[in-house]
Amino acid sequence: MEVIKYIVIGFNSLILLYFLAVCSIYIILNVIAFFKMIKYNRTIKYLDLKRVFKLTNYKPISVIVPAYNEENGIVESIKSLLQLEYPDFQLVVVNDGSKDNTLQKIFENFSIRQVSFTPFYKLKSQPIRSVFMSSEYPNLIVIDKVNGGKADAINAGINLVKSPLITVIDADSVLERDCLLKIVRPFMEDENVIAVGGTIRIANGCDILHGNILKVGLAKSWLARFQVVEYLRAFLFGRNGFDVLNGILIISGAFSCFSRDALIKIDGYRAGCIGEDMEIIVRMHRKLRKDNPKLRITFIPDPVCWTEAPETFKVLRSQRMRWQKGTVDSILLHKKLFMNPAYGWIGMVVFPYFALFEMLGPVIEIFGYAFFILSFALGFVTISFAVAFLTTAILYGVVLSVLSVILEELSFQRYPKLSQLLTLIAAAFLENFGYRQLTTWWRFRGMVEYFSGKRHWGQMEKKGFAK
Amino acid sequence: MFIHLDIFTFLALTIFALLIITYILVIQVVLLRLLHGYQAKQEQKFIAVWEGKIFNYLESDEKPVTLVKKIRRGKYFYLLRYLREFLLMLKGDDFKKLSALINETKLQRFLLSQLKSGSPKKINEAAYFLGLAKSVASRSVLQKKLRSQNASVFLSSALALARLNDIDSVFDIFRNARRFKFVSKDSLLAILSEYSNEICKPLLLNLKKEKNTLIQSITITLFRHFKFYQAGETVLKIIVYSQNKDVIIESIKFFCTIEFVKSATALRTLINHPKAEVRAEVLKALAVLGDETFEQRIWDRMYDPEYEVQYNAVTTLIKLIPGSEEKISNFAYGNLKDRAAAIARMVLSERNIKN
Numbered sequence: 004m005e006v007i008k009y010i011v012i013g014f015n016s017l018i019l020l021y022f023l024a025v026c027s028i029y030i031i032l033n034v035i036a037f038f039k040m041i042k043y044n045r046t047i048k049y050l051d052l053k054r055v056f057k058l059t060n061y062k063p064i065s066v067i068v069p070a071y072n073e074e075n076g077i078v079e080s081i082k083s084l085l086q087l088e089y090p091d092f093q094l095v096v097v098n099d100g101s102k103d104n105t106l107q108k109i110f111e112n113f114s115i116r117q118v119s120f121t122p123f124y125k126l127k128s129q130p131i132r133s134v135f136m137s138s139e140y141p142n143l144i145v146i147d148k149v150n151g152g153k154a155d156a157i158n159a160g161i162n163l164v165k166s167p168l169i170t171v172i173d174a175d176s177v178l179e180r181d182c183l184l185k186i187v188r189p190f191m192e193d194e195n196v197i198a199v200g201g202t203i204r205i206a207n208g209c210d211i212l213h214g215n216i217l218k219v220g221l222a223k224s225w226l227a228r229f230q231v232v233e234y235l236r237a238f239l240f241g242r243n244g245f246d247v248l249n250g251i252l253i254i255s256g257a258f259s260c261f262s263r264d265a266l267i268k269i270d271g272y273r274a275g276c277i278g279e280d281m282e283i284i285v286r287m288h289r290k291l292r293k294d295n296p297k298l299r300i301t302f303i304p305d306p307v308c309w310t311e312a313p314e315t316f317k318v319l320r321s322q323r324m325r326w327q328k329g330t331v332d333s334i335l336l337h338k339k340l341f342m343n344p345a346y347g348w349i350g351m352v353v354f355p356y357f358a359l360f361e362m363l364g365p366v367i368e369i370f371g372y373a374f375f376i377l378s379f380a381l382g383f384v385t386i387s388f389a390v391a392f393l394t395t396a397i398l399y400g401v402v403l404s405v406l407s408v409i410l411e412e413l414s415f416q417r418y419p420k421l422s423q424l425l426t427l428i429a430a431a432f433l434e435n436f437g438y439r440q441l442t443t444w445w446r447f448r449g450m451v452e453y454f455s456g457k458r459h460w461g462q463m464e465k466k467g468f469a470k
Numbered sequence: 471m472f473i474h475l476d477i478f479t480f481l482a483l484t485i486f487a488l489l490i491i492t493y494i495l496v497i498q499v500v501l502l503r504l505l506h507g508y509q510a511k512q513e514q515k516f517i518a519v520w521e522g523k524i525f526n527y528l529e530s531d532e533k534p535v536t537l538v539k540k541i542r543r544g545k546y547f548y549l550l551r552y553l554r555e556f557l558l559m560l561k562g563d564d565f566k567k568l569s570a571l572i573n574e575t576k577l578q579r580f581l582l583s584q585l586k587s588g589s590p591k592k593i594n595e596a597a598y599f600l601g602l603a604k605s606v607a608s609r610s611v612l613q614k615k616l617r618s619q620n621a622s623v624f625l626s627s628a629l630a631l632a633r634l635n636d637i638d639s640v641f642d643i644f645r646n647a648r649r650f651k652f653v654s655k656d657s658l659l660a661i662l663s664e665y666s667n668e669i670c671k672p673l674l675l676n677l678k679k680e681k682n683t684l685i686q687s688i689t690i691t692l693f694r695h696f697k698f699y700q701a702g703e704t705v706l707k708i709i710v711y712s713q714n715k716d717v718i719i720e721s722i723k724f725f726c727t728i729e730f731v732k733s734a735t736a737l738r739t740l741i742n743h744p745k746a747e748v749r750a751e752v753l754k755a756l757a758v759l760g761d762e763t764f765e766q767r768i769w770d771r772m773y774d775p776e777y778e779v780q781y782n783a784v785t786t787l788i789k790l791i792p793g794s795e796e797k798i799s800n801f802a803y804g805n806l807k808d809r810a811a812a813i814a815r816m817v818l819s820e821r822n823i824k825n
Binding site: 045046048049116117118119120121123136137138165191192193194385387388391392394395398399401402405406408409412413416421424425428 | 478489498500507590652778
């Protein structure tokens with residue numbers, strides 16, 4: 004009994020230390036993000052973006068949109084994307100062997116005709132069946148290829164683009180009109196930038212017409228509202244904080260921009276990878292930044308891309324399990340970075356953080372709960388201590404969530420009504436009572452499935468933005 | 471037991487602290503929102519009242535001092551923000567009248583005092599509006615601010631001086647920009663393009679002796695922006711000797727923009743340049759500046775190892791050589807396995823769609 008007691012108490016102490024470490028890291032990230040946001044806001048406040056691009060030295064961009072079974076929204080999506088504000092951009096829609104009428108819908112709406120094609124690069128992808136151009140919209144290219152997954156479709160697109168910058172977005176994302184002007188700015192300001200990510204926000208509850216956000220709103224479902232707070236936390240303080248260390252390890256696949264040369268140098272996206280958006284960034288750090296530490300992978304908080312969040316537990320579970328598998332996959336594939344001083348901050352701080360807290364976090368948390376219950380059952384921990392510890396953990400979660408709402412309030416104020424703000428604060432409280440524990444459980448299950456060999460992508464059902 | 475109690479006390483204290491922090495944060499968020507909401511309403515009210523007054527002022531002989539006199543200090547930025555878009559867009563008499571609201575009133579004194587303050591935020595805001603209004607009185611202070619250690623202060627002052635068209639500061643901007651790691655070529659170009667085309671003459675004089683390739687490249691890009699034909703000869707001399715890829719590419723683009731036919735001789739050599747970007751740019755330029763004597767050289771480049779060069783070779787041949795489309799078509803469809811022919815087929819089918 005004595006031995007068990009020491010084991011249980013020892014493990015509980017480890018959990019406590021782990022908890023304190025997470026708290027400290029988050030506080031540091033918050034402080035860094037706070038100052039970065041203030042600085043960023045000051046910089047863009049008086050930036051006359053459209054005048055910056057009046058010179059002919061802007062860099063052309065290709066916007067690659069991989070599409071698989073998107074017949075419901077693809078036409079609206081293309082129409083909206085064709086209206087983006089940028090002096091020279093090409094829209095490349097890659098039909099990744101859809102089984103529905105995605106291609107047919109494009110045919111019917113955009114006057115496309117087949118053209119000859121030759122891939123300029125040799126990134127691996129499933130065969131391209133045909134390439135089409137629109138006689139109505141000269142900057143629209145449609146690629147039809149054999150199904151190979153998102154990463155494969157993006158590679159096929161990269162092989163056919165001529166622009167030095169490549170933006171990758173999801174077919175169901177809604178981009179703000181000036182987002183390309185904003186996301187290109189870091190490439191103009193610093194020649195060493197090779198990738199830029201932007202903020203993703205939840206579109207549920209917003210009024211969307213023809214692929215444009217008319218009015219920003221909050222979803223009626225609390226599940227979606229919790230995700231709004233989660234996204235604020237992830238983007239406004241998580242990525243902002245790591246950016247200062249040049250330590251961005253993930254750029255959302257829903258909206259990212261890359262230097263084409265960098266993508267070609269690392270042989271593009273890794274087909275068949277579960278978390279391709281994280282894997283490609285980690286590989287960029289590993290392969291490119293080792294030789295040239297000056298290269299930057301950065302994040303800017305306001306080029307906003309709106310995406311639909313799952314509103315059912317089933318879809319959300321599938322999404323979170325997939326994300327966790329992606330994180331594990333990327334970390335294990337590039338474990339060489341772990342505590343490797345050759346990679347500077349990335350090797351010594353950021354990668355270990357992701358490995359210990361993002362990858363192993365759910366495992367430690369779940370075992371923590373289990374040992375806590377065990378300790379309580381065996382009488383090693385008093386009820387008052389148990390309640391106090393759980394209250395601390397929950398309150399700390401509340402503070403972090405409320406802090407991200409403050410960052411939002413100090414910076415962009417996208418939710419205009421006071422009632423929306425109060426709802427967000429309520430969501431920041433309530434998500435700590437069940438929702439976070441549930442997502443932790445799903446992430447844990449994602450890990451279990453990953454190690455038991457179930458590494459498939461899973462289904463992601465979306466309602467769509469049709470109005 | 472001792473350790474147990476210690477942790478418990480620690481947790482209790484933490485909970486207490488977190489509760490207070492949460493409470494303060496929530497109150498702060500709500501207060502911030504109320505404050506922002508109040509300010510936004512005030513600004514809307516201000517604009518509702520002043521919009522009409524400003525339009526009347528534009529059509530009347532009312533003195534700017536009389537109009538601005540009525541505005542309280544706390545509301546200066548409401549007016550400035552309202553004027554911002556107009557000052558960016560308007561020219562001529564309307565611009566003069568609107569800028570007088572800043573330049574000939576207490577607003578200028580206010581902005582100058584902000585400009586002289588120690589706060590980068592205040593300096594940047596003041597520099598922005600003084601530059602926008604082309605406030606000559608701010609020139610000397612802005613010139614001093616170019617030497618600031620703060621990159622944002624340097625950039626906002628440089629932009630203001632560019633909008634003021636203060637030619638004397640151009641070389642100070644170049645000199646000081648070198649101190650900052652993150653001031654890129656594109657950032658500088660965005661600022662310098664705010665000057666009028668009067669900037670070209672001093673830049674041309676400087677280019678003749680300038681050895682720094684970054685400055686050469688920026689200068690030539692600005693010549694292209696302002697279509698400054700007189701610089702053609704000087705740039706031609708530079709392109710012959712330059713080893714710098716950026717300088718060469720900018721020069722070629724410049725020749726193309728001003729249709730400087732004399733540069734064709736230099737392009738004849740550069741078509742075989744070791745850098746693919748240069749070869750690709752030369753081919754683009756030849757569509758404008760070349761003639762039939764280039765035909766064989768361009769055909770040779772269709773077998774270039776770089777696709778961009780091959781692509782440009784086909785498009786240039788079609789544009790430059792009358793009747794070449796048929797010849798290219800025969801080549802494209804007569805060599806189905808050849809990469810150059812595949813690119814030619816691609817260009818031809820793209821052209822069909824576009825036409």
